[in-house]
Amino acid sequence: MIFTACEPANGLDEDNNGNQTEQPGSGDQGGEDNSDDKTQAIEFQDENTKLLCTLHWDENEDGELSYEEAAAVTDLGTAFKGSSIFSFTELKYFTSLEKIADSAFEGCVSLVEITLPEQLTIIGTSAFNGCSNLKKIAIPNAVTSIGDDAFRYCKSLTSATIGNSVTSIGDDAFYYCKSLTSITIPNSVTSIGSWTFYRCSSLTSVTIPNSVTSIGEGAFYYCTSLTSVTIPNSVTSIGGSAFYGCTSLTSVTIPDSITSIGERVFYNCTSLTSITIPDSVTWIGDYAFYGCKSLTSVTIPDSVTSIGSEAFAFCSSLTSITIPDSVTSIGNSVFYNCTSLTSVTIPDSVTEIKYHAFDNCTSLTSVTIPDSVTSIGEGAFYYCTSLTSVYCKPTTPPTGGQDMFYDNASGRKIYVPRNSVNAYKAKSYWSYYADYIEGYDF
Numbered sequence: 001m002i003f004t005a006c007e008p009a010n011g012l013d014e015d016n017n018g019n020q021t022e023q024p025g026s027g028d029q030g031g032e033d034n035s036d037d038k039t040q041a042i043e044f045q046d047e048n049t050k051l052l053c054t055l056h057w058d059e060n061e062d063g064e065l066s067y068e069e070a071a072a073v074t075d076l077g078t079a080f081k082g083s084s085i086f087s088f089t090e091l092k093y094f095t096s097l098e099k100i101a102d103s104a105f106e107g108c109v110s111l112v113e114i115t116l117p118e119q120l121t122i123i124g125t126s127a128f129n130g131c132s133n134l135k136k137i138a139i140p141n142a143v144t145s146i147g148d149d150a151f152r153y154c155k156s157l158t159s160a161t162i163g164n165s166v167t168s169i170g171d172d173a174f175y176y177c178k179s180l181t182s183i184t185i186p187n188s189v190t191s192i193g194s195w196t197f198y199r200c201s202s203l204t205s206v207t208i209p210n211s212v213t214s215i216g217e218g219a220f221y222y223c224t225s226l227t228s229v230t231i232p233n234s235v236t237s238i239g240g241s242a243f244y245g246c247t248s249l250t251s252v253t254i255p256d257s258i259t260s261i262g263e264r265v266f267y268n269c270t271s272l273t274s275i276t277i278p279d280s281v282t283w284i285g286d287y288a289f290y291g292c293k294s295l296t297s298v299t300i301p302d303s304v305t306s307i308g309s310e311a312f313a314f315c316s317s318l319t320s321i322t323i324p325d326s327v328t329s330i331g332n333s334v335f336y337n338c339t340s341l342t343s344v345t346i347p348d349s350v351t352e353i354k355y356h357a358f359d360n361c362t363s364l365t366s367v368t369i370p371d372s373v374t375s376i377g378e379g380a381f382y383y384c385t386s387l388t389s390v391y392c393k394p395t396t397p398p399t400g401g402q403d404m405f406y407d408n409a410s411g412r413k414i415y416v417p418r419n420s421v422n423a424y425k426a427k428s429y430w431s432y433y434a435d436y437i438e439g440y441d442f
Contacts, residue, residue, distance in 0.1 A: 038068035046087040052079055053090075071095045082107040086133075089115040100127040102147070109133060116140055123150050125170070132156060139163045146173050148193070155179060158202075164188055169196050171216065178202060187211045192219050194239060201225060210234045215242050217262075224248060233257045240264050240285065247271060250294075256280040261288045263308065270294060279303045284311050286331075293317055302326050307334055309354075316340060325349045330357045332377070339363060348372045353380050355401060362386060368393070375399045382406055390414045392424075393442050400429030407433065415440035 041064035044050035053065045056079050057072070070093040080088075081103050091097075092115040102124035105111060111131045116123075118140045125147040128134060132155045139146065141163035148170035151157060157177045162169075164186040171193040174180060180200045185192070187209045194216035197203060203223045208215070210232045217239030220226060226246045231238070233255040240262040243249060249269045254261070256278040266272060268291035275289070279301045286308035289295060293316045300307070302324040312318060313336040321338075323330065325347040333356040335341060341361045346353070348370045355377030358364060364384045369376070371393040378401030381387055388411045392398075395417045405414070416424045418439030425434040 038071065039066050041066055042070060042090050042093060044090055046085050048083065049080075049085045049088050049090070052083060052085065055079075067093055073097060075099070076101050076104045078103055078106075080105050080108060084108075084110050086110045087113050089113060091115055092117050095119060098122065100124050102126060103129065106130055116143075118142060121145075123147055125149055126152065128154060130154075136160070139166065141165055144168075144188075146170055148172055149175065151175075151177060153177075162186055162189075167191075169193055171195055172198065174198075174200060176200070182206070185209055185212070190214075192216055194218055195221060197221075197223055199223070208232055208235070213237075215239060217241055218244060220246060222246070228252070231255055231258070238262060238265055241267060243269060245269070254278055254281075261285055263287055264290065266292060268292070274298070277301055277304070282306070284308055286310060287313070290314060300324055300327075307331055309333055310336060313337055320344070323347055323350070328352070330354060332356060333359060335361060337361075346370055346373075351375070353377060355379055356382065359383055365389065367391070369398075371395065373398050376404050377401045379403045380405075388412055391440065391442070392416045395420050397424045397427040397430050400427065402429060404429060405433060405436075412436045413438055417442060 054063060057069050058065055059069050073094045074096050085108055094117050097117050099122040103126045106126045106129040108131050110133060112133050112135055119142055120140050121142050121144055123146045126149040129149050129152045134154045134157055136159040138161045142165060143163050144165050144167055146166060146169050149172045152172050152175040154177050156179050158179045158181060160183055165188050166186060167188050168191050172195045175195055175198045178201045181202050182205050184207050190211055191214045195218040197220050198218055199222045201224045204225045213234055214237045215235060218241040220243050221241055222245040224247045227248050228251050230253050236257050241264040244264050244267045247270045250271050250273055259280055259282055261281060261284045263285035264287045266289050267287050270293050272292045273294050273296060275298055277300060282303055283306040288311045290310050291314045295315045296317050304324055305326045309332040311334050313333050316339045318338045319340050320343045322345045328349055329352045330350060332354045335358050336356055337360045339362045342363050344367060351372055352375045356379040358381050359379050360383045362385050365386050366389040368391040373394055376398050382403045383406050385406060414433055414436045415438055418441055421437060421439045424430045424437050
């Protein structure tokens with residue numbers, strides 16, 4: 001009887017010594033391409049993914065998607081939008097794909113993992129919007145643009161690697177990715193869009209490279225775990241609310257390339273202890289440092305000509321402030337509720353102190369109003385309960401407003417030029433404080 005050798009049933013060859021080696025094409029069943037035969041079927045980890053792929057791109061209608069068929073796909077469209085797929089690591093075999101289409105995987109709430117093809121250049125608008133279980137994403141080096149809302153509401157995303165060819169990160173790109181702990185922005189990026197990292201509440205650090213020239217509005221809004229940030233000299237503009245509500249931010253370096261600090265940029269950064277404003281800055285926007293209750297000192301350079309409304313309101317640890325000679329107007333409620341403020345220097349350049357500018361500065365004991373001031377607004381020094389000495393230098397009484405001063409302060413004295421006492425006592429709103437007004441030789 002003659003016996004013939006049988007091929008091992010496990011897909012392995014056996015040599016003369018009994019050692020087994022893998023046969024061609026019998027490799028990893030998790031979607032790895034171990035064959036040069038491009039007509040071979042891709043083995044998908046997720047049956048739902050396979051079903052959608054064969055539905056759209058199974059050209060020979062054999063119920064399978066081959067490597068060749070995958071490589072011919074140039075546009076996914078919205079074939080997967082809102083689907084129940086959980087894995088698509090096999091997307092890497094779609095080697096002709098240059099763009100993830102707008103909304104391509106939007107609303108795929110079960111999607112946990114995906115591998116993007118290396119030749120990809122664009123990630124479209126809302127491409128992965130609402131993929132709330134996506135854990136990580138590696139953006140290939142060929143990608144140049146990440147569209148608006150690309151990873152919006154990817155709440156489980158803990159890691160995002162951005163390739164080194166990306167030049168722009170769109171508005172809301174990582175909006176509310178609340179599990180994202182760190183992000184490295186490559187040197188190729190020139191702009192960070194508006195609300196890009198909105199409420200990324202687990203983000204502890206971010207590196208902004210020297211290539212970035214603009215940081216959009218609300219870019220790091222409510223990144224409550226962010227502790228420090230260095231803004232490079234390349235940045236020329238910071239949008240309003242850029243670091244709004246970053247309650248763990250203790251320090252920030254503003255470069256001398258910045259000419260303005262916009263509205264609400266550091267609003268409610270409650271752990272910020274100090275800030276250095278460079279000489280290049282000419283104006284500080286409304287609410288810029290509102291609620292920075294740990295801020296103890298701030299130096300405003302001579303270049304600043306305008307300080308917006310409530311810019312330092314509720315900075316309850318701020319003890320002193322020097323307003324530079326370049327400022328002509330002290331805005332509405334600028335230092336409202338700065339309860340630790342004991343002294344303030346108002347320069348001769350100021351012509352107007354607007355309403356409630358120093359309201360509720362309960363530790364302020366003395367203030368000198370220069371002769372340049374022509375108007376003091378309503379409630380400018382209201383509820384300054386410790387303010388006992390007001391030195392008002394103008395010979396012509398400034399236009400006043402209701403409740404300019406708190407009238408129940410014990411021992412209150414308002415000193416005015418000796419020859420102007422009667423004019424002050426007769427002036428509207430000043431007459432209310434007639435009992436406190438005394439002549440003084442300035």
